[in-house]
Amino acid sequence: MTTTSLTTTTPTSTAATARGLTKTFESTGRGVEVPALRGIDLDIPAGRFTAIMGPSGSGKSTLMHCLAGLDQPTAGAVTVAGQRLDGLADDDLTRFRRDHVGFVFQSFNLLPMLTAEQNIWLPTELAGARRPDLGDRFDQVVDTLGLRDRLTHRPAELSGGQQQRVAVARALVSRPAIVFADEPTGNLDSAASAEVLAFLRRSVRELGQTVVMVTHELEAAAYADDVVILTDGRITARLTEPSPDALVAALKARAA
Numbered sequence: 001m002t003t004t005s006l007t008t009t010t011p012t013s014t015a016a017t018a019r020g021l022t023k024t025f026e027s028t029g030r031g032v033e034v035p036a037l038r039g040i041d042l043d044i045p046a047g048r049f050t051a052i053m054g055p056s057g058s059g060k061s062t063l064m065h066c067l068a069g070l071d072q073p074t075a076g077a078v079t080v081a082g083q084r085l086d087g088l089a090d091d092d093l094t095r096f097r098r099d100h101v102g103f104v105f106q107s108f109n110l111l112p113m114l115t116a117e118q119n120i121w122l123p124t125e126l127a128g129a130r131r132p133d134l135g136d137r138f139d140q141v142v143d144t145l146g147l148r149d150r151l152t153h154r155p156a157e158l159s160g161g162q163q164q165r166v167a168v169a170r171a172l173v174s175r176p177a178i179v180f181a182d183e184p185t186g187n188l189d190s191a192a193s194a195e196v197l198a199f200l201r202r203s204v205r206e207l208g209q210t211v212v213m214v215t216h217e218l219e220a221a222a223y224a225d226d227v228v229i230l231t232d233g234r235i236t237a238r239l240t241e242p243s244p245d246a247l248v249a250a251l252k253a254r255a256a
């Protein structure tokens with residue numbers, strides 16, 4: 001099977017869109033419906049760093065899971081890299097995620113017996129042979145993330161921030177159309193958080209990557225180009241390169 005990878009993006013193109021995205025959960029046993037997303041329309045610009053913020057329970061994770069094809073919406077449509085996800089069978093969706101989407105989780109999810117380099121290559125190798133063009137990409141990603149002298153270390157020999165940088169490199173190496181990061185600094189101290197966020201931003205600036213990050217933290221959102229604020233399953237603000245004051249004001253406004 002041939003795989004296509006999206007390499008070139010312009011700031012004006014769109015990596016993912018949601019239209020009328022609605023997700024309602026059935027609360028177990030009680031027949032009560034929990035509306036998690038209530039008609040979200042959203043464009044994720046390519047080549048930019050987007051943060052999704054909002055209070056606990058506002059629908060951030062649900063939105064990310066629907067955008068990433070990890071969960072099915074109740075209604076509405078998601079398009080990623082030009083592909084409508086709602087028409088895809090499970091196998092096709094799995095392949096699509098593998099080829100076009102990268103993930104970074106709060107808990108790093110590295111395999112302890114593998115070196116940093118082996119961890120970075122693992123998803124690509126599981127997906128098939130190393131693609132010949134990925135050698136250069138690997139070097140570029142490793143250098144952008146400052147991991148060159150850590151490649152032979154196992155996760156236990158790395159700091160939390162370094163482990164998360166390995167996880168970011170693993171997400172980036174196959175040139176995904178979009179990388180979803182779910183609270184990527186949730187398990188890091190503030191110095192390591194700043195380091196990982198700066199490298200995520202570099203991956204956007206220098207490698208043209210598109211990154212969407214769910215976060216609770218104002219400090220983390222300050223690294224993003226665009227910030228989307230969710231309240232009760234709706235988008236209540238969308239800010240471009242907000243100042244810290246503008247961000248705080250928008251978060252307060254949604255609470256009023």
Ligand SMILES: Nc1ncnc2c1ncn2[C@@H]1O[C@H](COP(=O)(O)OP(=O)(O)OP(=O)(O)O)[C@@H](O)[C@H]1O
Nearest residue numbers: 025026027034036055056057058059060061062063
């Ligand atoms: N599997 C599920 N079954 C039932 N309700 C769910 C399920 N997953 C999420 N919900 C509900 O949907 C709403 C949105 O949840 P979601 O996890 O998306 O919010 P969040 O903003 O990511 O929260 P947090 O910041 O606490 O992680 C909440 O009311 C939550 O209780």
